[in-house]
Amino acid sequence: NVLIYVTSHVEKMASGVMMIDEADDTELPEPIYLRLDNHLNPTDYASFRDEEDDDDEIVDEDSSLDLSAPPPESWFHGAISRHVAVSRLEAVGLAGSYLIRESEAHPGDYAISYLSASRSVHHFKIHSHCGDYYIGGRQFYSLSDLIGFYTNNSCILENESLYVPVLPSKPVPLYMQLKASGPYMKTSDTDELSVDTGDVFLLLTRLNDDWGWVRSQRTGDSGLIPLAIMEDMTGQDINLGKPWFHPTITKEDAMNLLMTTNRVGTFLLRPSEPGKYSLSVRTPDKVQRFLINKDLSGYYIFGGRQFNCLDDVITRYRKEDILEGLKLDEAVPYFDRHRPVSKPGSIPPRQPDINKNQSHIQASSTGDKTGMLQLKRGKKYPVPGQWKKFYFVLKFDEHKLLYYEQENSHRAKGLLDLKQCKVYMAHPSLYGRDDCFVLRLHYLNEQHLHYMVAETTDVAESWFHILRRCIGADDQAPTGGVQQIRSLTLSIQDCKLAKPSSNVCCLVCIDGVCVARTKVEPETPCVFDESYQFESLPPYAETFSVEVEASSKGKRFILIKDTSLGRVTVHLTDLPNGQQDDQWHQLLAGGSKVSRGSIRLAARFKHEVILPYEEYKQLTELLLSDNLMTIEMLAEVCKDHHAELASTLIHIFCRYDRVIPILAHCLTKAVEAEDNVSTLFRASTLPTMLMDQFMKLTAIGYLHSILKASIEQIMQSQDVCELNPSNLPKGTDLMQHSERLQTHLFNILTVIYNSADKCPMAMRLVFKHLQEEVVKKWPIDDTVRTRAVSGFLFLRFICPAMLKPQIFNLVTGSPSANAERTLKLVAKGMQNLANLVEFKSKEPFMTVLNPFIQKNLVKMKQFVNDLSTVKDHSDTHVQLQSDASRDLAAIYHLCVTYEKPLEDAAKKHPELKLMSVIAYIRNAEKKHLNKFS
Helix, strand or coil, X not given: CEEXXXXXXXXXXXXXXXXXXXXXXCCCCCCEEEEECCCCCCCCCCCCCCHHHHHHCCCCCCCCCCCCCCCHHHCECXXXXXXXXXXXXXXXXXXXXXXXXXXXXXXXXXXXXXXXXXXXXXXXXXXXXXXXXXXXXXXXXXXXXXXXXXXXXXXXXXXXXXXXXXXXXXXXXXXXXXXXXXXXXXXXXXXXXXXXXXXXXEEEEECCCCEEEEEECCCCCEEEEEHHHEEECCCCCCCCCCCCECCCCCHHHHHHHHHCCCCCCCEEEEEEECCEEEEEEECCCCEEEEEEEEXXXXXXXXXXEEECCHHHHHHHHHHCCCECCECCCCECCCCCCCCCCCCCCCCCCCCCCHHHCCCCCCCCCCCCEEEEEEEEEECCCCCCCCCEEEXXXXXXXXXXXXXXXXXXXXXXXXEEEHHHEEEEECCHHHHCCCCEEEEEEEECCEEEEEEEECCCHHHHHHXXXXXXXXXXXXXXXXXXXXXXXXXXXXXXXXXXXXXCCCCEEEEXXXXXXXXXXXXXXXXXXXXXXXXEEEEEECCCCCEEEEEXXXXXXXXXXXXXXXXXXXXXXXXXXXXXXXXEEEEEEEEECCCCCCEEEEEEEEEEEEEEEECCHHHHHHHHHHHCCCCCHHHHHHHHHCHHHHHHHHHXXXXXXXXXXXXXXXXXXXXXXXXXXXXXXXXXXXXXXXXXXXXXXHHHHHCHHHHHHHHHHHHHHHHHCCCCCCCCHHHCCCCCCHHHHHHHHHHHHHHXXXXXXXXXXXXXXXXXXXXXXXXXXXXXXXXXXXXXHHHHHHHHHHHHHHHHHHHCCCCCCCCCCCXXXXXXXXXXXXXXXXXXXXXXXXXXXXXXXXXXXXHHHHHHHHHHHHHHHHXXXXXXXXXXXXXXXXXXXXXXXXXXXXXXXCHHHHHHHHCCCCCCCHXXXXXXXXXXXXXXXXXXX
């Protein structure tokens, strides 16, 4: 609702504008107020583009939104309590009534109080930060924009929008007004503003006792200013400090000032009487004055139109005539006669440098966390576009996650209210990396997805777990020493579609959030045969779903609308705990019951219990035993979980500083048991699986230092290095391709040859022991000392990283087809060089690299010897982030999974106590669960 006036007395009219006759300054007749249902001639607003969609390179269907809203005087009530807000809304009694108030619990934030159609009052928190306002997943640049959005464009409740602003009993200033008592010169490369004495600012956010984020009335710029040189002017005219506003000038002085200018259209504004303003404009022969009224709800009334502010009046009449043939031009700037003038050469006083105090964006309590992450965000999944790097700050106690362009920035690019969020880990299949997690914000009938990746898996897991704790949904937090963990293993077999498609993939979702995807195989479009392991499901996870999608050939992500071929949703509680559920499910279209085919899924949901550490003491002793019989038996039986078993064992060994002696013991036994040097460590055995996990967990930083730059260079290069003639057009210069490939090989190997000192000491000691053992077994073979070490380092670590760099977090995206082929050829050349063998007739096109291999054999041998030649080192502790109880519980649950085969194996070794230990832990688990049930 708006208030306008109708008057029976109009002195002069031009383009619908009310003018005051220049001969008198008498008050106009009393206006008659009418209440209308809609705005009359609302001010034109610039088109609005959702910044989230801008980041995601997705444009809304309607990117021009009406953000017009009543002035703040119509809806801002200041610091009132929730109880008072409810009373004022109920007194009005109209559905859709609303007001804005300051947050009681969080100073600096705001809240919308809204009376719904059911006559209940709802309160919605608005986060404020450096002049930006956040509600749900949306960011607004003013509270007025926020009001306009939920008035004209979106619902604040289902099918309900803001409708009737409730006026306060008297106007309440939305912002504190500050006036500079002295000058200030900004520090370069900061968000500070330079200040002149007398400048007026609106305080948008008080960052701390010393600094505030403000908007300058003179320039419109926003930034930081020192509060020590500011005077509180709150309650003065809201236009104070505007360059065109002359607060003390008289009518006669205004006319004389404008007549001294020779430019037609120059103007100024001054207060006329309470609630009225005079706009004085220079015409070709005189000064014309116009009356602007301000009504009770904060609108400025001018010529039958209403405006939210005087800036809007000026903007409009700079575009259209205020008198026939006359538009507003330049304003005559206001000069404060009382402002001190700096003497030439004087140096303005300085305040403490802003970079010395950044506590408002740094971690300020023990629960806070900061760090660089990369982000994709949007409303649909999987979110396309490029990863963008931001500096994230978690305010744990405030349940806020902010992110900035840079670490030294002060104005955030985004803010998430974690009370409205849920967090999930994403599978490597989704974006080709294993350090991805997603925050889902569902609020005010909208869903916003924020996919994030870290530098390493450990960093990603650290963020994931602290975010879960902040959200308040971490069932891994010990209760009486007992933790509970839920996990899901899902295998997608194949599907049968009512309408077959040649390019099909599946999206896997947890609670509707996409966390994994299958590959697109055009030759076998409906056969997937892919498995996924989702550890540490949050306690709020209720369902998983699989959606079959039609995919454009070669496209990694689904970007086309209406590509769903059917969907199945399964409630986790419907699955038997710890048992595999293998069956066909109907694929349904949308929310209907129309079948579009069927899909075969094998799912196993586990709800595990982690006991206090002391309950696993006997199991720990068995695993750390020097005879290795327990872990050998586990490796023999748990064949389908080798990677999980090896990774968990390495964590346990590292925790007890036993990783080097146990690995050395395993390697010694493997060498002793091998008769043929050519097959040494070629099969998947206990030593190989432990070494694979040991290198991945301890040397990922070393891997990045030797490969990252070279792989990025290959990915950026457009050069073709293909050597196979069958993959090339006739007449291709293969020699040029060979030279390019050898250049890449040379560059990578040069870095590797000079990297021995960067390799983790623990890994070098293991390699030293391995060399000693193989030389002892095969003393005549002069190559075995090199091939034994290079077989692990290159064939099982470096070369796999070259082939799949995204899995090792060496790159953020997938390589192009050309780069992928180049990386494969480089890995082939490196593999043969590490094996100290040339290419033969099996791949004749690769023989062109044989001279390069021959030339580098000595260097390769020397590098491996340098790497393995190290004195015994006292500091060999390997620090890995892990929970000892959880690692031991994982071993126990593997034992339970393979309990029957373990019983059979234990009969051959009655001296082992593994089965009795399993029985003890099972009884302890029952005891603790009964205690807390």
